[in-house]
Amino acid sequence: MSNVAPPPPPPPPPPPFDHNVSALNNNRYEHYKDFQGLSRFETVVLFFLAIFIVVLVVICYKKRAKKKHADGKLENQQQPSGGSQGNGATLEIVCEGTSVLASVPSKGTFKYDDLSAATNEFSQDNYLGQGGFGQVHKGVLGNGMEIAVKTLKSGSVQEEDEFEAEVENIRRVQHPNLMTLIGYCITSEKRILVYEFVPNKTLEYHLQENVSITLDWSKRMRIAVSCAKGLVYLHDDCQPRVIHRDIKSANIHLKNDYEPLMADFGLAKVTADNITHVSTRIMGTMGYLAPEYASSGKLTERSDVYSFGVVILELITGRRPSFKSDNLVDWARPLLTNALRDGDYSKLVDQRLENEYNHDEMERMIACAAASIRHSSKKRPAMNEVLGALQGDVSKLQEFNVGIRFNHRSKED
Template sequence: MSSSGGSGSNYSGSENPLPPPSPGIALGFSKSTFTYEELARATDGFSDANLLGQGGFGYVHRGVLPNGKEVAVKQLKAGSGQGEREFQAEVEIISRVHHKHLVSLVGYCISGATRMLVYEFVPNNTLEFHLHGKGRPTMDWPTRMRIALGSAKGLAYLHEDCHPKIIHRDIKTANILLDFKFEAKVADFGLAKFSSDVNTHVSTRVMGTFGYLAPEYASSGKLTDKSDVFSFGVMLLELITGHRPVGSSYMDDSLVDWARPLLSRALDDGNYDSLVDPKLQKQYNHNEMARMVACAAACVRHSARRRPRMSQIVRALEGDAQLSDLNEGIRPGQSNVYSSYGSSDYDTSQYNEDMKKFRRMALGTQEYGASSEYSEPTSEYGLYPSGSSNEGQTTREMELGRMKRNSQGYSGASSTS
C-alpha cells in the first residue's frame, strides 16, 4: 500500500524520495498521497462509466473524493520503464508549480507496481476535441483567442517564473484542457524537463508529438524553451486555420510548411482570408487576428534563437506590445538564413528530408494509429501520450536511430534522456 506520509514514499528504483505535491493543499484537498483502496472507491472500482481516456500510458478515470471534490485519476501501465520515468517527472515537476492556466496535481498513489497520479478535474475535454472533433460545433473566434492567451500565460510561467525553468516538451492541442468557460489549462508534464539558466540547452532523446516538434530539436536532440515556443506556434496555426499539424491535404508538407508563405503574404497585405479557418465564415476580430498571425509566424521560425519568449507572445496577444517587437527585422520564412546555434546548426534541407522520411514511416505503422485522418476520439488528461499507443495522433518518441539508418549523411547527435 502507498504510504500516507508523502515525502517518505519512494517509487521503486529511485534514490530520491518523491516530494508531497503542494498544490493539492492550495486547492482545498486535505492530503497528497492516496491508497489504492481510496482511489478505487473514488472511481467506483475504476469503472468503465468513469473512464475519461486511455492510451499507451494506461487509463484515466473520473473520481469523487469523500469531500465531494472531483478528480481525474491517471493509472500508469505497470512495468513500463518509460511510465516510471514519466511518473517521477510529473510528480517532481507539477508539484512545484501552481498557476491558473496549469493543471494541478492533487496527489499520487504508489501501491506495489501500481503508479497513479491524481489531478484536479477539468470538465470540458481538450482543445483538440473541440477544434478537430467530428461533429463538433465551430469554435468561435473569441474562444480561440481566450484559449491562446491562457495557454501562453501558463507556458510563460513555466519558462520564466519557475527556477529552474521547466520545458514542457509536448505542447499540443490534446494537452490543453478546457473548463466550461473555455479557460485553458496546460496538462501532461510527463515529458517535461528542468533546465538551468547556466545550460542553454538539454541534450535528450527526441520525444514529443509529430507535427509539433521544433526542427533543431527533432534533428539533434538539443532542447531549449524555444522548442516549446515552436510547438506553441503550431498550436496557434491550428487555432487560426482549423487544420491539424499534419494531414493528407498537405501531401509531404506539414502545417508549418504550408502556412509559412501564407503568413508572410498576410503580414504584408493584412488579408488573412487564405489562412483563416473557413468555418469561421470571416467572423473574427481583424486586429486580434493580426496579433495571432504575427505571433504564430514568429514562433515557428527556423532559427530557435530568433523565436520570441513566451512572455513576449503574451504581451503581443494582449495588444500590449508592438508586433514589430516580434520581428527583429525578419520576414516570416526568412529566418533560416540566420545562424541559430553556430556549430549546432542543423541543415534545413537535410532536416526536411529526414522529417518526410519519418512521416512516411510513421504513417505506415500502428504507432501513428489513425494516421492523417485522426479518427479516434480524444479526451482529457493526456490521451495516448506514449509511443506504445496505437490510437490517436501521438508518436511520443521519435527514434533518431531509425531515422539515421534510413537517411544517408544524417548527423543527429547521440543523446541521453
C-alpha cells in the same frame, strides 16, 4: 614551706545547648544540598539546550545552501528531463504563485483501493482516453470531488523515492492556467497521478471533433493568451525553469467557461523508462516538435515556443498539425508570410469563422505564429514576448515581422 603554685582553676562550664542555633545550621545544610542539586539540573538543561541550538543552526545552514544551489541552476537549462541532474540528484522546484490546493492534504498520497473505488475499478464507463503517458479514468472521491486518474504506462516509471520527489515538484507548480496535480499513488507495480477533473474536454476536441458548435474567435483568442500566461509562468517564475515539452491541443483542457488548463507538464521526468541517459530520449508529439529537438534532442524553452506556435496555427486555421500528406507548419509558412505582407488572411483563417474575428487580434496571432515556428530557435521570441504581442505590444509585433520569409528559407532564418 615550699613555694608551689596553686592548681589552675577549672574551665567554665559549657554554655547551655541552644536548639535554635542547631536548627539554623541544619536548615543551611539542607539549603546547600538543594542548591547543589539545582545547579546540576541547570547544567544538564543548558548542555542539551546548547546541543539543540547547534543542530538548529546546522539545519538552517544546509537549507540555505540547498536553496542557493537551486537558484544557481536557473540558467542551467533542463536537458530535457526537467529538474534532475546527471547524478540523479533532484532539484526542488520553487515557483511564485498562489496555491489552489487549499482543500487537499499537504501530503497528496492516495491509497490504490480508494482510487479503484472512485473509478469503479477503472471501468470502461469511467475511461476518458489514452494519453502519451498512460490511460485516464474519471473518478469521484468519497467527499464528492471529481478527479482524473492517470495510470502511467507499465515499465516507464522511476524508483519510488525519485518518483515521489519529482511528483512533489510538479505539485508545487500552480497557476490558474495549469492543471493541478492533486496527488499520487505508488504501488509495487503502478504509478498513478491524480488531477483535478475538467469537464469540457480538450481544445483538440472543440477544434477537430465537435462539428455541431464552432469555437468562436473570442474564445480562441482567450485560449491563446491564457496558455501563454501559463507557459510564461513555467519559463520565468519557476526555479529551475520548467520546460513543458509536450504542448499540443490535446493537452489543453477547457473549463466550462472555456478558460484553458494545460496538462502533462513535467511528466517526462516521472516516466524515465528506466534508462540512464534520459536527455537522449525524444518525448512529444509529431507535428509539434521543434526541429532542433526532433533531430538532436536539444531542448530549451524555445522548443516550447515552437510547439505553442503550432497551437496558435490550429486556433487560426482550425486544421490538425498533420493532415493528409501535409504538415501544418510547412503548409502555413508561405501563407503566414503573404498574410503579414498583404494583410489578406482569407487563405489562412478557418472558414468556419465566416470572417467573424477582430482584424487586429488576428494580425497579432498570425505574427506570433510566424515568429514562433521559425526554424532557428535563436530567431524565435521568448514566451513573455509572445504574450506581450498577443496582448497588443506593437513593438513586439514589429520585431517579430522582421525577416520572415518562410517560403524561401534564408541563411538568417
